[in-house]
Amino acid sequence: MSKYYLNYLDELESEAIYILREVWAQFQNPVILFSGGKDSIVVTHLAKKAFYPAKIPFALLHVDTGHNFPETMEFRDNLVKELGVKLLVGSVQEAIDKGRVMEERGKNASRNVLQITALLDAIESNKIDCAIGGGRRDEEKARAKERFFSHRDEFGQWDPKNQRPELWNLLNGKHFQGEHFRAFPISNWTEMDVWNYIKRENIAIPSLYFAHDREVVWRNDSWIPKSEFLKLDGREEIVTKRIRFRTLGDITITGGIESDADTLEKIVDEVATMRHTERGNRSDDKRSESSMEDRKREGYF
Amino acid sequence: MQINNNQLLRFTTAGSVDDGKSTLIGRLLYDSKSIFEDQLQAIEATSKRKGMETVDLALFTDGLRDEREQGITIDVAYRYFTTPKRKFIIADTPGHIQYTRNMVTGASTANAAIILIDARHGVIEQTKRHAFIASLLQIPHLIVCVNKMDLVGFAEQAFNDIVVQFEEFSSKLDVQDVRFIPISALLGDNVVNRSESMAWYQGSPLLHELETLHISSDINKIDARFAVQTVIRPQREGFIDYRGYAGRISSGIYRVGDEVVVLPSGFTSKIKSINTGEKEIEEAYAPMSIAMTLEDDIDISRGNMIVKKNNQPEMLQEFDVMMCWLNNQPARPGAKYTLMHTSNEQRAIIKEVVYKIDINTYERNSEDKNLNMNDIARIKIRAAQNIMLDPYRDNRNTGSIILIDEGTNETVAAGMVVG
Numbered sequence: 081m082s083k084y085y086l087n088y089l090d091e092l093e094s095e096a097i098y099i100l101r102e103v104w105a106q107f108q109n110p111v112i113l114f115s116g117g118k119d120s121i122v123v124t125h126l127a128k129k130a131f132y133p134a135k136i137p138f139a140l141l142h143v144d145t146g147h148n149f150p151e152t153m154e155f156r157d158n159l160v161k162e163l164g165v166k167l168l169v170g171s172v173q174e175a176i177d178k179g180r181v182m183e184e185r186g187k188n189a190s191r192n193v194l195q196i197t198a199l200l201d202a203i204e205s206n207k208i209d210c211a212i213g214g215g216r217r218d219e220e221k222a223r224a225k226e227r228f229f230s231h232r233d234e235f236g237q238w239d240p241k242n243q244r245p246e247l248w249n250l251l252n253g254k255h256f257q258g259e260h261f262r263a264f265p266i267s268n269w270t271e272m273d274v275w276n277y278i279k280r281e282n283i284a285i286p287s288l289y290f291a292h293d294r295e296v297v298w299r300n301d302s303w304i305p306k307s308e309f310l311k312l313d314g315r316e317e318i319v320t321k322r323i324r325f326r327t328l329g330d331i332t333i334t335g336g337i338e339s340d341a342d343t344l345e346k347i348v349d350e351v352a353t354m355r356h357t358e359r360g361n362r363s364d365d366k367r368s369e370s371s372m373e374d375r376k377r378e379g380y381f
Numbered sequence: 382m383q384i385n386n387n388q389l390l391r392f393t394t395a396g397s398v399d400d401g402k403s404t405l406i407g408r409l410l411y412d413s414k415s416i417f418e419d420q421l422q423a424i425e426a427t428s429k430r431k432g433m434e435t436v437d438l439a440l441f442t443d444g445l446r447d448e449r450e451q452g453i454t455i456d457v458a459y460r461y462f463t464t465p466k467r468k469f470i471i472a473d474t475p476g477h478i479q480y481t482r483n484m485v486t487g488a489s490t491a492n493a494a495i496i497l498i499d500a501r502h503g504v505i506e507q508t509k510r511h512a513f514i515a516s517l518l519q520i521p522h523l524i525v526c527v528n529k530m531d532l533v534g535f536a537e538q539a540f541n542d543i544v545v546q547f548e549e550f551s552s553k554l555d556v557q558d559v560r561f562i563p564i565s566a567l568l569g570d571n572v573v574n575r576s577e578s579m580a581w582y583q584g585s586p587l588l589h590e591l592e593t594l595h596i597s598s599d600i601n602k603i604d605a606r607f608a609v610q611t612v613i614r615p616q617r618e619g620f621i622d623y624r625g626y627a628g629r630i631s632s633g634i635y636r637v638g639d640e641v642v643v644l645p646s647g648f649t650s651k652i653k654s655i656n657t658g659e660k661e662i663e664e665a666y667a668p669m670s671i672a673m674t675l676e677d678d679i680d681i682s683r684g685n686m687i688v689k690k691n692n693q694p695e696m697l698q699e700f701d702v703m704m705c706w707l708n709n710q711p712a713r714p715g716a717k718y719t720l721m722h723t724s725n726e727q728r729a730i731i732k733e734v735v736y737k738i739d740i741n742t743y744e745r746n747s748e749d750k751n752l753n754m755n756d757i758a759r760i761k762i763r764a765a766q767n768i769m770l771d772p773y774r775d776n777r778n779t780g781s782i783i784l785i786d787e788g789t790n791e792t793v794a795a796g797m798v799v800g
Contacts, residue, residue, distance in 0.1 A: 087388060248777065255790060256790065
């Protein structure tokens with residue numbers, strides 16, 4: 081075999097860097113949607129590579145639900161300092177205080193859906209014309225239909241049945257005033273690819289991804305971490321377990337799995353033998369069969 | 382699983398549920414253990430709710446609510462699976478609505494296409510359509526799966542007849558590598574595992590073919606083409622004079638020290654350095670994303686192309702393309718569109734519709750000049766300035782264009798340069 085071919089991880093990396101550079105070339109004010117989760121961390125790492133030796137030309141936008149893991153916030157602030165980039169915050173608490181959205185009630189209340197308003201407000205007030213996300217097509221069935229360059233109308237809505245066809249490597253980011261785009265450079269990566277890449281590049285990630293002891297409660301088939309926002313019903317009981325998180329979101333909806341994987345090597349091995357999807361531990365996706373599609377149509381990540 | 386040097390293979394599957402396409406994809410994913418338990422539980426629940434007795438694997442490939450409700454595929458969906466030998470990306474394209482538009486989209490980056498034929502029905506109009514698009518888009522490898530062999534008693538004769546039928550019409554097409562496999566997606570024969578019912582078939586099962594197709598030569602390694610996406614100017618200490626030309630190599634190989642020509646200006650220089658991220662490398666090749674610096678300080682910007690002195694693309698303002706119209710709004714001859722080609726953008730007009738092609742019969746029609754959605758035609762384009770082109774047949778990256786409607790910003794057409 082010829083030596084002039086790329087392995088799949090190099091090819092995925094090259095594709096992602098190409099997309100990030102297209103974003104930079106085609107938009108006026110693009111940002112990276114940064115959640116502190118592994119996917120947005122990988123996107124940020126790729127942006128570092130794409131523009132080396134210049135620094136990342138994008139600000140990071142964090143949609144802050146107010147229900148964060150403290151570890152995520154610390155990680156975010158350190159990374160921003162290290163990269164020397166600007167941090168923008170879209171605050172769900174502010175949207176609630178201003179009466180833009182109503183807090184959900186009840187035991188399973190979460191601020192997940194409320195993020196849509198905070199995100200769209202932040203996009204509008206900062207005049208952002210492209211928000212780069214770490215969404216992957218293998219995550220969820222509605223996301224499997226996403227383009228690399230995904231158009232949002234002036235209300236921030238996604239119309240999955242009327243998307244621009246994307247051929248070869250030609251990405252069309254043209255838009256009118258008030259509209260914006262979402263760009264997904266790691267669309268073609270799977271969870272396994274992300275972990276293999278983190279391991280290969282030795283990328284720093286929040287400690288939450290590694291096995292640790294934590295107080296948790298068993299709810300909706302996963303271990304929900306104890307926090308000031310957690311309301312227990314009479315039958316639920318806080319226990320200490322050795323767990324880790326496969327995905328990171330709001331502290332109220334992100335469930336952990338029991339695990340002893342405390343190194344990247346062990347995580348990669350564990351993910352390779354997983355029989356459930358990573359979003360299976362996210363109660364936001366369990367609300368209905370099309371909950372992701374519905375949220376995405378309205379402007380979700 | 383270890384990180385290894387496995388390659389990535391992109392393939393497209395075209396067809397309808399009736400051909401067993403979804404069942405085939407479901408089978409590939411299921412037998413390669415790429416379906417997770419919660420995904421399986423979800424489609425089990427849906428199958429039950431719909432009153433089905435067995436699990437409908439086709440549900441696994443439906444993404445949008447309307448698709449699940451109507452049992453059809455509306456848009457290209459991407460699926461992923463990995464075996465110890467390769468990583469695969471499936472572009473699953475619908476057979477019903479807007480078939481041409483979506484199939485063209487899925488085919489544009491594919492290394493291979495799977496064409497499904499129902500063993501009971503043989504070659505039908507849809508087969509010809511799929512084969513035509515695969516050849517038009519120059520998908521390097523075609524795998525014709527004759528499916529539902531269980532329903533024709535696994536008969537060798539039935540398979541051979543279809544092979545002859547296919548070869549008869551495909552001789553009119555420009556296809557390089559075609560192979561035929563008799564399968565039963567439902568029972569799993571010759572999909573992942575070798576069929577016990579078709580001992581007469583000497584070839585490999587489908588997955589083995591996909592794992593071993595020679596794809597390293599799919600990318601043109603001869604003609605060096607590098608379109609500049611953006612210029613990196615760090616303007617910080619240690620890099621004050623750094624001007625890196627960033628882009629993804631379309632084809633060919635570049636080495637430090639190579640003499641290069643910048644198009645369209647024609648200025649010449651030598652490659653001083655090549656980087657991927659922080660790493661300096663000596664040579665780079667397609668499809669790597671790199672940043673390159675040159676020995677001389679010349680004016681280079683997005684849309685320029687860096688090539689080798691003795692191997693240059695054509696610079697043309699007027700040229701012919703085979704075009705697929707992708708939009709509800711018909712083409713407006715004489716109207717201005719934005720043309721995108723590599724990282725270059727120009728205004729352009731459709732000068733003339735030379736002929737349209739009936740993709741079912743392959744007949745040319747020079748009378749009808751209207752271009753509607755899903756139509757394929759040879760057209761003449763005139764751009765505002767010269768474009769650095771290669772024939773699509775030689776180079777899928779520098780031989781392809783799209784047109785964007787300036788009134789709606791939508792991508793309305795895809796074109797392949799005729800050379």
